[in-house]
Amino acid sequence: MLTIDLSQLARLSAQAAARPRLRLNHNIHQDLGDPIQRLLNAIEPGSYVRPHHHRDGVWELFCVLKGRIKAVTFAPDGRIEDSAEITAGEVVEFPSRSIHAVAALEPGTVVLEVKPGPYTPAEDKDFAPWAPAEGDPAAEEWMTWLVTAKPGDAFAERKA
Numbered sequence: 001m002l003t004i005d006l007s008q009l010a011r012l013s014a015q016a017a018a019r020p021r022l023r024l025n026h027n028i029h030q031d032l033g034d035p036i037q038r039l040l041n042a043i044e045p046g047s048y049v050r051p052h053h054h055r056d057g058v059w060e061l062f063c064v065l066k067g068r069i070k071a072v073t074f075a076p077d078g079r080i081e082d083s084a085e086i087t088a089g090e091v092v093e094f095p096s097r098s099i100h101a102v103a104a105l106e107p108g109t110v111v112l113e114v115k116p117g118p119y120t121p122a123e124d125k126d127f128a129p130w131a132p133a134e135g136d137p138a139a140e141e142w143m144t145w146l147v148t149a150k151p152g153d154a155f156a157e158r159k160a
Helices: 006-017 138-148 155-159
Strands: 023-027 036-043 060-066 068-074 080-087 091-094 099-104 109-116
Touching (some): 006 023, 068 109, 099 138
Antiparallel strands (some): 036 109
């Protein structure tokens, strides 16, 4: 039997806060070939999760265990289709092929992430071409925009 307690979540959050990407995954599943991937994802405010989608048949479910996230889906042109703030005890599921991203809204945020496997890094996700690449100086500005953006907004319009 596997149990995860609040002290484990706090340790994972502290480790995430100390990393340059401001996030850290901890796999619960034993093998990347597992048909259901289950992991804890500690994410701090300012961590850039580049908008992406997964291959056909790969949905993604997030249950916020601690903290708060903003979950966002995008149209192919980068305009926000939908967004929601999800707090501890709440769940969001992104359908297969939806372009999506999340942003941590509170320090110490940890989510339980569940999606179909197996995990194959080369095939896991396709990044949205209109979003800055990780490490691009514009990524920080993009994340600041995302936190307050609403359905119908597009980052390119803000910059124009």
